[in-house]
Amino acid sequence: xxxxxxxxxxxxxxxxxxxxxxxxxxxxxxxxxxxxxxxxxxxxxxxxxxxxxxxxxxxxxxxxxxxxxxxxxxxxxxxxxxxxxxxxxxxxxxxxxxxxxxxxxxxxx
Amino acid sequence: xxxxxxxxxxxxxxxxxxxxxxxxxxxxxxxxxxxxxxxxxxxxxxxxxxxxxxxxxxxxxxxxxxxxxxxxxxxxxxxxxxxxxxxxxxxxxxxxxxxxxxxxxxxxxxxxxxxx
Numbered sequence: 001x002x003x004x005x006x007x008x009x010x011x012x013x014x015x016x017x018x019x020x021x022x023x024x025x026x027x028x029x030x031x032x033x034x035x036x037x038x039x040x041x042x043x044x045x046x047x048x049x050x051x052x053x054x055x056x057x058x059x060x061x062x063x064x065x066x067x068x069x070x071x072x073x074x075x076x077x078x079x080x081x082x083x084x085x086x087x088x089x090x091x092x093x094x095x096x097x098x099x100x101x102x103x104x105x106x107x108x109x
Numbered sequence: 110x111x112x113x114x115x116x117x118x119x120x121x122x123x124x125x126x127x128x129x130x131x132x133x134x135x136x137x138x139x140x141x142x143x144x145x146x147x148x149x150x151x152x153x154x155x156x157x158x159x160x161x162x163x164x165x166x167x168x169x170x171x172x173x174x175x176x177x178x179x180x181x182x183x184x185x186x187x188x189x190x191x192x193x194x195x196x197x198x199x200x201x202x203x204x205x206x207x208x209x210x211x212x213x214x215x216x217x218x219x220x221x222x223x224x225x
Contacts, residue, residue, distance in 0.1 A: 032209065032210045034209070034213075036214075041218065042218050043113070043199055043201070043216030043218045043219055044152075044199070044201075044214075044216045045215075045216065046213040046214070049209075049210065049213070051210050089152065093207075093208075093209050093210070095165060095207050096142065096154050096157055096165045096167075096207070097142070097209060097214055098154070099144075099151060099152040100151065101151040102151055102152070
């Protein structure tokens, strides 16, 4: 069945460091891909999305490119802030949203 | 516009008891999905309701059930609680079923269930 695999956390970075969170997927066909973010004590919220191969989703300085050849959708940000500390989830649309395990990001001042 | 509202926020139950969790979706949203979140298993899909009909179901035992009312509000019920049912239960709503590209899932803040 469809599945999503994310790099394990926690990831700890200093402010202004470069962020990459790896995400790969297994699916039939070419599903839409998403990144959701969960701040402490809250539910998940959509961060960005890509609906077809080579699409780049972007929001709040975060970017991810849909790579069909490597079945990946890695999340990147050039300069993280303390306020980016959260859990990040990669997901695909398999008729229902299927999420990865989540990667906790902690950004230190 | 009010967001997705889940009640109660916290719940403590004893093994063997049953529990009912409630979810009020965003006004106009007809699809409600439920997820279980645990440190070990991550986010696991429980089921989805659309227009009072169950559209999708995850791999959970029959002790987990749900329903949706005509006003799109949804409840999930867990009977004969086990210690392993301790988790954060998240409800999410969207305009449509199965189409998230232009109608993303909006999540509530969850109900934290502890089974002792």
